Structures are given as structure tokens and as C-alpha cells.
Amino acid sequence: MPDSTRNLLVVVPALNEEESVGVVVTDIRRALPGVACVVVDDGSTDATAAVATAAGATVLRLPYNLGVGGAMRTGFRYARDHGHDVVVQVDADGQHDPRFIPQLVAGLDEADIVIGARFAGLGDYAARGPRRWAMRMLARVVSAVARHPLSDVTSGFKAMGPRAVRLFAQTYPAEWLGDTVEALVIAARSGLRIAQRPVEMRERQAGEPSHGTGRATVYLLRAGIAVLIALLRPRTAVAAPARAVPEGGVR
Template sequence: MPISLSETLVVLPAYNEEEALGGVLAEIRETLGDVTCLVVDDGSADRTSEVARAAGARVATLPLNLGVGGAMRVGFKYAVANGFRAVVQVDADGQHDPKSLPELVAGLDEADIVIGARFAGSGDYEVSGPRKWAMKFLSVVIGRICKTKLTDTTSGFKAIGPRALNLFARYYPAEYLGDTIEALVIAARAGCVVKQVPVSMRERAGGVPSHNPVKAAIYLARAFVALTFALVRPPVRLANIERSAA
């Protein structure tokens, strides 16, 4: 049964994003109408929560910074507890175009996870240096695990369908890069179907980028560590989760 936008929760993990967040939420409303948005304030020291509430979003405020993985696990648990069938993860900094969101959700008719891929022929987003080669390597390896061609396994713009939603509400990794690399491996080994659709990325609407040259140099080592952890951990049985959720 196709998933509608009314059954979809848009989750925006946000850390000190007061500058961009209001405009991002306004654009989502203008583009998609009365879709439900949950902002997970990941221990921000600014007015992120106040801006989100003023824009009409639901807000979960964390007492300390857990990272994107921890924030998204809160979002998945909230979605399951409140009867949503799908979640779409959207960055709070304005880089993700909400016009692509319906295509991601529509892709859940054929898959459990739909990745909005930056390097699949749409837009001119580029990375360079060690981060670029790590991303290419990871895409090849994880694509083989998922048994499909992937070009952007670290994208934070993705839709999660019912089966993967129940899986991630319990087992979504919170470690750095675990929310992308390890999560896809967990899902694939549990039997979830992964696909991607091309999307265009934009410049940040405000705030401070999370990557800089020093962090990019560290990215390569962390990426391999995340992949190693994903492969050595025992697989989760999706059937057991579905039975317990029934």
C-alpha cells in the first residue's frame, strides 16, 4: 500500500541551527503543505528549540549532544510510537531541497530505504581529497552488501519505510558515521531493500559546516572503523522485530 505524506514524519536533527532552521521549516510547509515535522534539538546552546516551535514543528529536546545517530533514533522511536509509517531525514541547514521529498517517499513502494544520492547525475555537488575517495570506496562495498548500485552511502537525505523504521527504532547506531554506513549494513543484512534516487544539494542556509580540512582528513580512518564495526556485529533478524511489533 503506497505511503502518503500524511503518514510520513519529517525528522530534522538539529544542533545549533537557529539561523537556518526557521527558513527550512517554512520551505517544507510551503512545498509540502501540512506535513508533520519533528525537530530533534541535539543539545543545542542556541535558540534551536524556540525557533522550531515558533515555526509550528514538534520538538524533542535532548539534554546533551548525541550526534545525528542518537537524534535520529529519537525520531524513529517517536514515529513508531505515534503511528507514522515512514520517516524522511532532512538536514536542518537548508542543504536538502524539500521538492525531492515526495520522490523519496514514492520510492518506498519498492524499497525499505531510499537514499537521496548527491552523486547520481543531479546537481553539481562535489567533495575532494580523502573524503571523496573514502565515499567512493564505501559506496562500492556497501552497494555490494545491499546488492544494488549506490553512489552516496553517506547521504543524510533519505526515506525510511515501515520495516526499516521498526528496525531502526531499536537498533539505529549512534556512533559517528554509524547513522549512515553501519545503518545501511544493518538494514541490508536484516533483509531490507535499499535503493537511491538522484537529488541536488544546496549551500547551507546558515550556521557552521560540520566538515573542515582537518575533519576531512580524519574522515577516512573513521569511515573504515565504522564499516568494520558494521561487518563484525551479528546481523539482526527482521522477522523477530516484526513479530514483536505486531
């Protein structure tokens, strides 16, 4: 890690991922020995919580399904209340490779949010047809709001620094796609800096994708609504984190 004083928390939102969540937690702990890892069990009806606990994660159980946004908001509040100033989101299906976490966190030296981008030169991940067109259009819109070129605004693999943690503990959207697109718009309009780093995605280790190519029209429509909602929200000012004062020095 570029800054050993950072108190990192890895948050894994999980819904009925008993077949993969244990491997995900094990991979996180192998890549980052000693890192704090929280699995937010988003109302699972299977053994997700038990498997995650056995793998060594702290498990927060929600009484019913809130969606990824609601699960992540729980994770941000846990981070805020337990003194973690950096949060990395890792999905429970195994697609996000924890080996890239240090690179995302390193990017926080120059940004408040660093996206693990699937279309930035690493790996062979591809979204095709209408869904890919929708993702490109969303990337253009969010890039314009953020005033920074971004190629993968729907990626859930992200590192978020102190300002983002404080903001998202209060405002992280719970609507579908709000946890990606809307959250980035909220962050940009609150003055947070957003960047990306190339990552290589893996195949899902279990389960089925949440949406396929045939749902691209609905995907785009709902994502557009998420962006509109974010643009209509009042701007939230986020104070810069306090800087340490060297011993004997002055601020």
C-alpha cells in the same frame, strides 16, 4: 505521494541551527502541507528549539548532545510510538531540498530505504580530493553488502519505510558516521532493500560544515570502523509489514 495511506514523519536533527532551522521547517511545510515535522534539538545551547517551535514543528529536546545518530534514534522511536510508518530525514542546515521528498517516498514502493544521492546526475554538488576518494570507496563497500549499486552512502537525506522504521527504532547507531554508513550496513544485513534517487543539494544556509577536506583521513578511518562495527553486529530479523486484506477477500 504514491500511497496516501502512508503516515509520513519528517525528522530534522538539529544542533545550534537557530539561523537556519526555521526556514527548513517552513520549506518542509510548504512542500508538503500538513505533514508531521519533528525537530530533535540535540542539546543546543542557542534558540534552535524556540525557532523550530515558532515555525510549526514539534520539538523533542535532548538534555545533552548525542550526535545525529542519537537524535535520529529519538526520531525513529517517536515515529514508532506515534504511528508513523515512513520517516524522512532532513538536515537542519538547509542543504536538503524538501521538494525532493515525494520522489524519495515514491521509491519506497520498491525499497525499504531510499537515499537522496548527490552524485547521481542532478545539480553540481562536488566533493574533491581525498574526501571524494573516501566517499567512493565507502560506496563500493556498502554497495557490495547491499547488493545494489549506490553512489552516495554518506548522504543524510533519506526516506525509510515501515521495516526500516521498526529496525532503526531499536538499532540505529549513534556513533559518528554510524547514522549513514553503519546504518545502511545494518539495514542490508537485516534483509532490507536499499535504493537511491538523484537529488540536488543546496548550499548551507548558516554555520560551518562539520568536516573539511583536511580531515579526509580521519573521515575514512572512522567510516571504516563504522562499517566494521556494523558487520560484527548480530543480524536483526525484521518482519514484513502486514498487508491490508480487501473487504470480502482472503489473505
